Amino acid sequence: MSLKIVPQNVEIRNNKIEFENLLFFIIDSNSNTKIEPLIGYDAIIIDAKDADFAQLVLRKIRGHYNPEFYLKPVFLINYKESKDPILHTMNDGFIHSYDQLKEIADIAKQLFLKTTQLDYQPVATFEAQIIKKVLNYMYTRDLKTLKPIPDLNSVIGYTYPEISINFDSTEESQVLEILEWGEKEGLIWPDFYERIYLCNQCSGGFLSYREVCPHCNSSNSSAQDLVHHFPCAYIGPISDFRNNVDNSLTCPKCNKALRHIGVDYDKPSIIHHCNNCDKNFQDFFVRAKCISCTQDVEVQYLIPKSINIYKLTKRGRTAAANGFLSSGKEVDDIFGTLSMPVFKTMLHYEIERIKENTEQKSSIAIINIENILELYKKIGKKAEKTVLESVVNLIRENIKPTDFMAFENSTTLYMCLINNDFIQTESDLTKLKSLIEKLIKNNFNDFEVKINFKASLLQPFNKSEFQLDELTKELFD
Amino acid sequence: MRFIDEFINYMSSVDAAKLFRMFWFFFIFEFFRFFLVEISTIIFWKFDSIFRKKGIADARLSLIKNQPLVSIIVPGRNEGKHIYKLVNSLKEQTYQNFELIVIDDGSDDDTAAICRNLEHRGMITAFYRNDVRGGKASAANLGLRFARGEFIVHFDADCSYDRDAIENILVPFYYNPKIGAIGGNIQVRNYKESLCATLQALEYYDTISIGRITTGELGIYRVISGAFGAFRKEALDRLGGWDIGPGLDGDITVKIRKLGYKIHFEPTAVCQTNVPITFNRLIKQRLRWDKSLIRFRLRKHRDVFFPNDSFKFSNFISFMENVTYNLILNIKWYFYLLDMVFNFTSQLIFIIPMNIVLYTVNNFMKFLVFSPFRDRKNEGITYFLIYIPLMVFYFGYFLRILRTVAYVQEVFFKASYKDEWNPAKSSRQAKALKL
Numbered sequence: 001m002s003l004k005i006v007p008q009n010v011e012i013r014n015n016k017i018e019f020e021n022l023l024f025f026i027i028d029s030n031s032n033t034k035i036e037p038l039i040g041y042d043a044i045i046i047d048a049k050d051a052d053f054a055q056l057v058l059r060k061i062r063g064h065y066n067p068e069f070y071l072k073p074v075f076l077i078n079y080k081e082s083k084d085p086i087l088h089t090m091n092d093g094f095i096h097s098y099d100q101l102k103e104i105a106d107i108a109k110q111l112f113l114k115t116t117q118l119d120y121q122p123v124a125t126f127e128a129q130i131i132k133k134v135l136n137y138m139y140t141r142d143l144k145t146l147k148p149i150p151d152l153n154s155v156i157g158y159t160y161p162e163i164s165i166n167f168d169s170t171e172e173s174q175v176l177e178i179l180e181w182g183e184k185e186g187l188i189w190p191d192f193y194e195r196i197y198l199c200n201q202c203s204g205g206f207l208s209y210r211e212v213c214p215h216c217n218s219s220n221s222s223a224q225d226l227v228h229h230f231p232c233a234y235i236g237p238i239s240d241f242r243n244n245v246d247n248s249l250t251c252p253k254c255n256k257a258l259r260h261i262g263v264d265y266d267k268p269s270i271i272h273h274c275n276n277c278d279k280n281f282q283d284f285f286v287r288a289k290c291i292s293c294t295q296d297v298e299v300q301y302l303i304p305k306s307i308n309i310y311k312l313t314k315r316g317r318t319a320a321a322n323g324f325l326s327s328g329k330e331v332d333d334i335f336g337t338l339s340m341p342v343f344k345t346m347l348h349y350e351i352e353r354i355k356e357n358t359e360q361k362s363s364i365a366i367i368n369i370e371n372i373l374e375l376y377k378k379i380g381k382k383a384e385k386t387v388l389e390s391v392v393n394l395i396r397e398n399i400k401p402t403d404f405m406a407f408e409n410s411t412t413l414y415m416c417l418i419n420n421d422f423i424q425t426e427s428d429l430t431k432l433k434s435l436i437e438k439l440i441k442n443n444f445n446d447f448e449v450k451i452n453f454k455a456s457l458l459q460p461f462n463k464s465e466f467q468l469d470e471l472t473k474e475l476f477d
Numbered sequence: 478m479r480f481i482d483e484f485i486n487y488m489s490s491v492d493a494a495k496l497f498r499m500f501w502f503f504f505i506f507e508f509f510r511f512f513l514v515e516i517s518t519i520i521f522w523k524f525d526s527i528f529r530k531k532g533i534a535d536a537r538l539s540l541i542k543n544q545p546l547v548s549i550i551v552p553g554r555n556e557g558k559h560i561y562k563l564v565n566s567l568k569e570q571t572y573q574n575f576e577l578i579v580i581d582d583g584s585d586d587d588t589a590a591i592c593r594n595l596e597h598r599g600m601i602t603a604f605y606r607n608d609v610r611g612g613k614a615s616a617a618n619l620g621l622r623f624a625r626g627e628f629i630v631h632f633d634a635d636c637s638y639d640r641d642a643i644e645n646i647l648v649p650f651y652y653n654p655k656i657g658a659i660g661g662n663i664q665v666r667n668y669k670e671s672l673c674a675t676l677q678a679l680e681y682y683d684t685i686s687i688g689r690i691t692t693g694e695l696g697i698y699r700v701i702s703g704a705f706g707a708f709r710k711e712a713l714d715r716l717g718g719w720d721i722g723p724g725l726d727g728d729i730t731v732k733i734r735k736l737g738y739k740i741h742f743e744p745t746a747v748c749q750t751n752v753p754i755t756f757n758r759l760i761k762q763r764l765r766w767d768k769s770l771i772r773f774r775l776r777k778h779r780d781v782f783f784p785n786d787s788f789k790f791s792n793f794i795s796f797m798e799n800v801t802y803n804l805i806l807n808i809k810w811y812f813y814l815l816d817m818v819f820n821f822t823s824q825l826i827f828i829i830p831m832n833i834v835l836y837t838v839n840n841f842m843k844f845l846v847f848s849p850f851r852d853r854k855n856e857g858i859t860y861f862l863i864y865i866p867l868m869v870f871y872f873g874y875f876l877r878i879l880r881t882v883a884y885v886q887e888v889f890f891k892a893s894y895k896d897e898w899n900p901a902k903s904s905r906q907a908k909a910l911k912l
């Protein structure tokens with residue numbers, strides 16, 4: 001047990017400090033990097049003496065999908081100026097000694113207050129969830145803009161710390177997709193900052209541009225001036241005119257010495273000679289070699305992207321505090337599912353049906369894949385839909401054709417199982433859970449999803465919305 | 478009507494001796510050279526071609542078997558708009574083992590962009606550009622410098638070619654290894670666009686199709702047109718390519734002759750070109766062409782007339798024929814005019830119409846007699862028949878006066894060195910070095 005006495009008679013016991021009714025936890029290089037146990041603390045102080053360690057912990061906290069973690073006040077002690085933009089920007093303050101606890105306690109209280117004002121309703125898609133997370137963070141930290149920072153560690157060369165924290169540096173291109181989505185939803189507004197070009201294979205931004213031979217793509221070439229001798233109209237590379245005896249230039253056609261540029265000769269252009277294929281050319285191709293994946297590509301096939309400074313729009317500011325409804329078209333379009341409004345209407349009809357036939361029992365269920373966002377982060381936006389389609393196909397194969405379902409968002413699915421009693425529904429859901437886990441595990445490098453579900457018997461005298469809300473509460477509480 | 482009656486009466490009263498005295502110029506020079514010589518040569522050529530048939534077939538087989546690489550070079554300035562058509566038409570050629578080299582001589586339009594694009598798409602083998610204009614000869618020489626073919630074919634960008642044109646122009650190289658260069662048969666594509674173009678089409682029929690068959694057969698063929706000519710690369714390399722123009726086509730032909738090669742005209746290798754459609758543009762073109770006779774035949778290559786180490790009789794005859802029929806007869810025509818004015822003053826009123834009648838009859842006769850010898854025609858004979866009466870004015874007066882002006886300009890003022898067709902920097906040097 002370590003025991004430190006700090007000024008103001010505050011004790012640090014087992015890396016915990018209690019100060020002004022706030023419980024701080026200090027993480028130093030000897031601590032465990034698991035962050036789940038931090039949930040009970042009001043604020044975190046990271047000892048940044050070891051910048052790499054501090055960065056690792058900060059990334060884990062801010063990159064977590066649970067607001068209990070990613071919105072938690074985090075302060076740095078022993079921080080020295082770091083080149084890492086995440087460490088530099090994603091903290092809530094620096095202290096040099098524990099004498100400054102009062103200052104950070106005040107900040108933590110303010111953040112706490114703001115955090116309680118937020119809406120945590122789930123949103124439809126992965127992009128929406130990331131944007132919502134960013135908006136929440138910006139709201140609580142009074143941030144108005146998302147600024148790109150040049151970053152060698154980011155695969156595209158720029159990082160937006162508030163969003164990039166959710167991705168590995170190798171997945172930075174997804175950040176741009178998320179921002180484009182936010183822009184399309186009217187939550188953020190772009191101001192052009194820079195244009196970048198990305199590899200069309202790996203979306204890497206570190207490219208080596210080379211002038212290459214148009215015939216063989218080799219960059220092993222040499223250039224020479226072309227010389228035009230006016231009196232005899234001979235034209236050729238300057239090497240044709242070089243004389244082996246001295247440095248003078250002599251025309252190979254008429255043997256006259258070249259005397260004065262502009263008077264008896266000129267250099268109208270240059271010629272390149274490829275040392276690889278031995279061909280001559282004047283207009284080389286420009287190709288870009290991706291440093292990340294070594295793909296060599298013609299520049300016109302690179303993916304151009306704008307790097308913008310994003311400002312929160314009015315809608316974005318409101319959405320940060322009150323939540324927002326995204327268009328959610330991606331999950332609505334999945335074959336085999338209904339949109340949420342249609343699902344609710346159908347559910348209403350089913351309730352009416354069982355009212356008439358009291359002998360018949362139907363069930364409703366909610367399935368939530370808790371950590372699927374981590375998978376989406378890895379596989380990207382396009383694959384997200386494929387995952388959901390595969391899950392829906394799998395479910396459809398194992399339920400009756402009359403059963404219907406709808407996505408609330410890309411992690412949560414509602415189902416209505418017709419003429420299914422509670423026991424049968426529980427059994428069906430257990431089987432589905434196992435099948436979905438296997439499907440993801442087999443297809444995504446042993447990724448293990450955490451699936452939670454709840455079911456209840458459909459009540460003939462309660463409204464459909466009420467029954468769905470109750471079911472949701474049961475699952476998440 | 479009265480005049481016609483008087484004219485007929487007068488002409489019928491003239492005996493043969495007097496007729497010859499009055500129209501000696503026509504009978505001695507024009508009728509002899511441009512009808513009798515041509516018709517007899519053409520008949521001989523047609524007859525001879527029966528015996529050459531097997532040799533030509535063997536040469537064609539040899540060409541197809543050997544598949545030599547041919548470098549097509551297309552030098553030009555602001556010709557980008559024609560290149561795409563040219564590239565596409567080349568896809569149709571029966572002979573395909575060629576590289577296409579386009580050279581841009583300092584264009585100030587979008588030629589470079591068009592050609593770079595075609596090069597990137599693989600439709601042009603190589604595109605070279607001189608950012609600073611150097612003249613047509615330097616552009617052609619740039620293409621030659623990087624050409625890899627055994628034979629060089631020189632094209633103009635705005636021409637189009639029969640689908641067997643490249644094959645046909647190459648065959649004679651395999652028929653006779655002494656042939657160093659071959660000229661293609663140039664026809665007028667836009668002959669219906671104006672009267673000026675129609676008259677030129679008739680002229681090309683005569684001077685290029687028939688005239689070049691004749692000179693080719695006689696071994697005195699003297700200008701391989703830049704629009705369509707094929708050369709052994711070895712010959713061009715020995716010469717260092719083309720010299721400064723204007724008149725570089727005739728110049729290179731002479732230089733190849735001097736190397737000891739034969740020059741051949743291939744009537745079956747057909748190229749179609751656009752000629753000037755206005756008389757103003759035609760005047761500029763012809764003044765440029767005609768000046769080259771003085772500059773190249775009488776100045777630069779005057780050694781051909783003198784016995785020396787490289788003296789060749791065929792070269793001498795070729796030059797003499799050219800100088801006689803273009804320069805001397807041009808001067809002599811004025812003597813004839815003066816002769817008539819002073820010696821037949823009172824009869825001039827009849828001599829001039831008679832002259833026109835004689836030339837017109839001669840032109841009709843030539844057109845009809847030579848037509849069966851042309852295997853390619855733009856149009857049925859009837860289309861051109863109505864224009865033949867105008868040829869006497871076009872060919873006999875208009876072009877003759879133009880030639881006179883050109884000769885005077887060149888002899889007394891060396892005007893070809895001031896021609897904007899060539900950049901001033903090159904012309905200055907050429908003039909200083911008397912090239």
